[in-house]
Amino acid sequence: MTAVLDVQGLTVEFPTRRGTLTAVDHISFSIGEGEVLGVVGESGAGKSLTGTAVIGLLEPPGRIAAGEVRLAGKRIDNLAYEELRRIRGREIGMVFQDPLTSLNPLYTVGRQLMETIRTHTDMGEKAARDRAIEMLAEVGIPEPRRRIDQYPHQFSGGMRQRVVIAIALLARPRLIIADEPTTALDVTIQSQILKLMRQQIAEKGASMILITHDLAVVSEMADHITVLYCGKVVERGRTRELIETPAHPYTRGLIDSIPDTAHRHDRLRQIPGSIPDIRNLPTGCNFRDRCPRAQALCAEREPDLARQHATLWAACHFPLKPGETA
Amino acid sequence: MLAFIIQRLAQSILVMLVVGLISFSLFQFVGDPVNNMVGQEATIEQREALREKLGLNDPIPVRFIKWVGLAVQGDFGLSYRMGMPVADLIAQRLPATLELVALSAVMALAIGVPMGVYTGLHRHAWLSKVFLTVSLIGISIPTFLIGILMILFFGVWLGWLPTFGRRGLVDLGGWETSFLTLEGWSYIIMPAFTLALFQLTLIMRLVRAEMLEVLRTDFIKFARARGLKSRSINFGHALKNTLVPVITIMGLQIGSLLAFSIITETVFQWPGMGLLIIQGIQFVDIPIMSSYLVLIALFFVVINLIVDLLYYAVDPRLRVERTAGGAH
Ligand SMILES: Nc1ncnc2c1ncn2[C@@H]1O[C@H](COP(=O)(O)OP(=O)(O)OP(=O)(O)O)[C@@H](O)[C@H]1O
């Protein structure tokens, strides 16, 4: 069975005056039908760039310097703008972080839904409107017939994100890329939106890439998780395995910093230090300055991604054994 | 909507009354106009008769009310210098200025907006660089110099266009227009372009800056992500969001078009309000000056009203939220 999305060795570069900056460095992952892949990492890890590169919307001078992106087996990273445009919104739906700014303030919600449908299908005005109303109802917007003619500013943040999700799902895409879809919302709304997304994905049989810095969110939603650090995959595996027996000290650190009501820590354990500047990466392992297990080897050679156990792969010279703490 | 218009109208009337008061008080600051109007050898009786005729003997509030009452009917009294009704003088000159200003504004928008959009969308194209360089010249050379250079080039060297005056007019029931004959156009095109040039470059730069700004917003990113066509993104979504600032600036700039039209009219000997007011000031012709003031204020008030209505039409966030009950 071919994967819905298969990414191999994806590399994103920015040419700058002081040499080339590699923000995403040979990332590979793939997503099967109906699966949810969580992509996690701290700010600046390259999560958004990965999502943007997949749908071909990198802002110049950023560019895909290497790698392949395949959608249902067909390469899409080398398509002309116009060909890729037909895929965006139709086969791949996108949801961004900030629902308050994702919609054009000058047009009604209905107009924005309808123009999206009508760009991708030959539906008439009336049919498109009916479909838009139906979609608004599906994402849980009350009184869709009335709300469709309102402007974005007449909706609350959570409701706006529902509209954005409705737009992303309109053309029944096979894949949704959701970049921090709930980060800008407050906690109760967050879980409602996540629930909605999970349910819609399941109903439509779509797959999803869920990008977030919040490991707690992906551990609930995702089938597989990929952890990024400085533009590289440092660990990946099935959600359960990765959360319960992480091999990479960085993943361990992320898990330990999740607020946990069951085992109350006096203080949250934060990973010490901060993510290094990607313009000026250290030799060897990028995480070694913050790593409790770092040894001389870590400064010498960069670890490769290696299989740890079952589905778990990690890039670490001294990986954690199951049960071991950092 | 209606309430909004009524409120704005009330404000406008208030503004006009204040301006009226200022214009009226001009009369008090300047010496006895009768001296300027009659000869040295006029008798006291003759002077008194004239004073009575001009209504100069009434108490000031009465005179103000009378003045407003007449002004509302378009009667601004007699010009001190020419002894003719000011209203007639203005009626002769107003079409010339309004047509000049209107054509300039249309030129500035019709040329400036597309150039701004182009330079915003194709930042690195060579044509964008040409536009930007030329616009720098447009901004930095004073209007009168541009006018003179144009006269020299198109009028004197090439001989394509007349260098001064206003001819080829068609009378539309008291309004003489330049727009209905080729000759009329040949006279108006050069002064209008001269007047438009500064605004044109301003609008081009404004639209460019706004386009660059809007193209970076999330909703444009999202519009791309949902696969909309470039044309719909650039014009339907991006350009429309630049309209509010463009309307604002254009509203303000039409005022300065009026102001600069005085210079342009002088350079091209364009028989408009500008020439009238310059001569009026030279001769301390108070009725002319005060009525010009009132007229300009009226012009600004009307433009502001139009700008507000345009905002209202363009940006739904500015509409009064009466329909939004239970929106959140
Ligand atoms: N236009 C650009 N020019 C140069 N560098 C860039 C540009 N855009 C992104 N980067 C670099 O790429 C890195 C990854 O950016 P990205 O937006 O993918 O991070 P992220 O993981 O999504 O972080 P966040 O959680 O803050 O959204 C950043 O460290 C940034 O320095």
Ligand SMILES: [Mg+2]
């Ligand atoms: Mg991001």
